[in-house]
Amino acid sequence: MNKWGIVDIENKQLAMANTTVKLILMAFLFCAASVAARRARLYPTGSSAGTGGICKSLVVTQGYACQEHTVTTKDGYILGLQRIPASRSGQSAYKPPVLLQHGLMMDAVTWLMNPPAESLAFILADAGYDVWLSNSRGTNSSLQHTSLSPSDPAYWEWSWDELVAYDMPAVLQHVRSLTGQNMHYVGHSLGTLIALAAFSHKELVNMLRSAVLLSPIAYMNQVPSPLARSAAQIFLAEDIYWLGLHQLNPKGDAVNKLLKDICNIPGNDCSNLMSGFTGQNCCLNSSRSDVFLDHEPQSTATKNMIHLAQMIRTGTIAKFDYGNQDDNMNHYGQPTPPVYNMTSIPNDLPLYLSYGGKDLLADPADVKVLLGCFKDHDGDKLVIQYREDYAHADFVFGINADQVIYEPVMAFFRLH
Numbered sequence: 001m002n003k004w005g006i007v008d009i010e011n012k013q014l015a016m017a018n019t020t021v022k023l024i025l026m027a028f029l030f031c032a033a034s035v036a037a038r039r040a041r042l043y044p045t046g047s048s049a050g051t052g053g054i055c056k057s058l059v060v061t062q063g064y065a066c067q068e069h070t071v072t073t074k075d076g077y078i079l080g081l082q083r084i085p086a087s088r089s090g091q092s093a094y095k096p097p098v099l100l101q102h103g104l105m106m107d108a109v110t111w112l113m114n115p116p117a118e119s120l121a122f123i124l125a126d127a128g129y130d131v132w133l134s135n136s137r138g139t140n141s142s143l144q145h146t147s148l149s150p151s152d153p154a155y156w157e158w159s160w161d162e163l164v165a166y167d168m169p170a171v172l173q174h175v176r177s178l179t180g181q182n183m184h185y186v187g188h189s190l191g192t193l194i195a196l197a198a199f200s201h202k203e204l205v206n207m208l209r210s211a212v213l214l215s216p217i218a219y220m221n222q223v224p225s226p227l228a229r230s231a232a233q234i235f236l237a238e239d240i241y242w243l244g245l246h247q248l249n250p251k252g253d254a255v256n257k258l259l260k261d262i263c264n265i266p267g268n269d270c271s272n273l274m275s276g277f278t279g280q281n282c283c284l285n286s287s288r289s290d291v292f293l294d295h296e297p298q299s300t301a302t303k304n305m306i307h308l309a310q311m312i313r314t315g316t317i318a319k320f321d322y323g324n325q326d327d328n329m330n331h332y333g334q335p336t337p338p339v340y341n342m343t344s345i346p347n348d349l350p351l352y353l354s355y356g357g358k359d360l361l362a363d364p365a366d367v368k369v370l371l372g373c374f375k376d377h378d379g380d381k382l383v384i385q386y387r388e389d390y391a392h393a394d395f396v397f398g399i400n401a402d403q404v405i406y407e408p409v410m411a412f413f414r415l416h
Helices: 019-042 054-062 108-112 120-126 160-179 190-200 226-233 236-242 253-263 273-278 286-295 302-314 325-332 364-372 401-415
Strands: 067-072 077-084 097-101 130-134 183-188 208-214 351-356 382-387
Touching (some): 097 108, 097 120, 160 302, 190 208
Parallel strands (some): 183 208
16 A cells, blocks of 8 residues: 555556556656756746746736735745736725635636736726735745745645645735735635635635635536546556656646647547646637746646545545545544535625536536535525536636626625
8 A cells, every 4th residue: 555545556447447648648747847847947936937927927018017925834835926906097906905816737827818808807906906816836926935946846745735724824814914904815726625625614714805716616526527537537646746756747848749649549639638627618719828828837736636636536525635544643633634514614704606517627516516515605695606608717718707707706796
């Protein structure tokens, strides 16, 4: 039995269903890691190559004022935040702060990718809100640490548990301290999971006015994404970790070549790789693909991917499973990982959840399980929005999201 509790994996029929794909994916991640390590050496301060940071490259260029902030977590990660304190006209924010939290393998560029009239960060700023953009550990703006380098395997020893326990509290407390106000929270994808987990412990809610969860991720047992489910079923992330890759970086020239190799395997349809993970997005602006590829996708910890794979296989929302009772006892004082209980989320916390019928990650069936946990929520504090045509990326990149998603969200903010 290894550290993650995987016993005699050669005998697992699902785990060995496609050995060729597995080996190619391992090689793909090895090459990605070497590119990432080189990037970390070249750009140790955490700025994207040649951009000078998110403010300079994507906000100021659109005519908005922007501030770069940093905050240090209790476990030593130095996170970058961006603040848009005024509208494009120059009028200072006169409405409460809004914190935007991106999803997996993304950063705050998520909220700035489209033109100002279609990007949530700019829309909020022009509506008078004090906009704050969070960047999770390991992303380009948050690569620094008080004692570790991204080239150190120990830097990547975390999962989304640490985003709940350290990153989110540090960021919320920073915004609260500087503004003196409680804030609205908007999360997408993984940004919803860490929020729900924190709220289930009744943590941080005293600093919030409301929370908006776009493509909410909680229960993942019914995820229909063939790529995500296959990776979980063959224990790919676990194998990658044990081969010494603690950092997962999906970019680089070598990766592009290996992706082509993967896609040439009979039975693998890679005509639209994003759709294979997210679902068929209805409303993306294809002319912005170069902007996306300049900044995304970004690194995460292999351990983080293991944690998400555990959720897909078990259908639970629990802390990281170390695979055997002794290790779990050492970490948690109990033989199994503690569960994040969604029914413990305060019933009076204003929540807005928006999900899509085509989403392969926040699958409607899984979202309905989550919604079942809110059956006792205060009726005037819970708004549910369903978009039949939307997939995972449409909520942040859709060209019509300003009308069908963001306008209702701001109406919700006005109520709270």
